[in-house]
């Protein structure tokens with residue numbers, strides 16, 4: 379869904395529509411959480427759990443799942459977890475990973491080559507391409523040109539979005555929802571709270587939409603942000619249309635005592651055009667040990683990471699990280715299991 383931020387709507391939103399998964403992942407680009415329905419999530423999460431078990435059993439058969447396949451890593455924006463977990467996922471499934479030598483800063487994008495041609499280069503050589511770019515809608519454009527290429531050549535690469543600016547981050551949402559299901563045995567009747575930069579944060583855009591796609595029963599979603607960083611109105615409307623109760627507030631304490639899941643986020647400094655606006659807002663919501671002390675014992679604290687001011691200093695991190703409610707490292711590890719399941723599904727169909 380187009381985001382209602384400052385940028386004009388990318389016309390590739392209308393030129394390219396990502397295919398619905400509808401029980402069959404094989405050969406499909408993964409661009410938006412809109413592609414997933416409840417049944418697809420159940421299939422994927424079962425596969426991720428199976429992969430996690432097989433890793434713990436050191437099952438060598440995992441290496442056969444993507445043997446002979448190649449994944450291209452195309453990150454035009456900073457990444458630690460998404461890039462590394464996808465690379466680790468592909469290697470653990472027996473596949474290989476390629477990227478432009480020494481990273482994309484030495485690729486032809488820096489000679490001025492456009493997305494359309496860059497993605498077609500990767501599409502000639504790889505079976506799967508993971509792309510991150512700072513432009514919203516860039517993954518739609520890339521998928522559009524990749525499909526054109528795929529009609530002309532023998533190779534048939536699939537594209538997986540690693541994030542498109544302020545747009546979406548679908549695989550992060552998949553791993554986030556997997557983590558919630560894993561810890562809470564489902565999502566029905568939970569109160570989930572998202573805090574921070576809900577305007578620019580693609581992780582919260584995708585997670586909120588994915589929860590709506592699942593159509594849970596009795597879920598309350600609390601959206602806590604400064605007034606200027608509210609969740610885009612079209613996403614809030616979508617949540618309400620899916621039957622969720624939505625509470626938008628600037629007061630964390632109003633919703634903290636009732637929260638089963640707390641999803642904390644970073645203020646996205648790189649998306650601000652005015653540095654002083656960022657400075658003014660950056661310390662608005664800080665998860666400190668004293669704040670966590672007021673949260674219920676049953677609550678889980680999630681964060682897509684990286685973290686900056688919004689979790690205080692390193693000394694604060696050291697205290698928070700030891701709290702059993704803080705599960706962001708487990709969330710991070712789940713990222714690899716879910717991405718392994720996804721790669722296995724899109725490259726090999728129903729193999730796991």
Ligand code: NCD
Nearest residue numbers: 459460547581644682683684
């Ligand atoms: C997030 C991202 O890149 O959107 N990080 C991630 O992929 N785990 C969140 C962020 O940068 O704040």
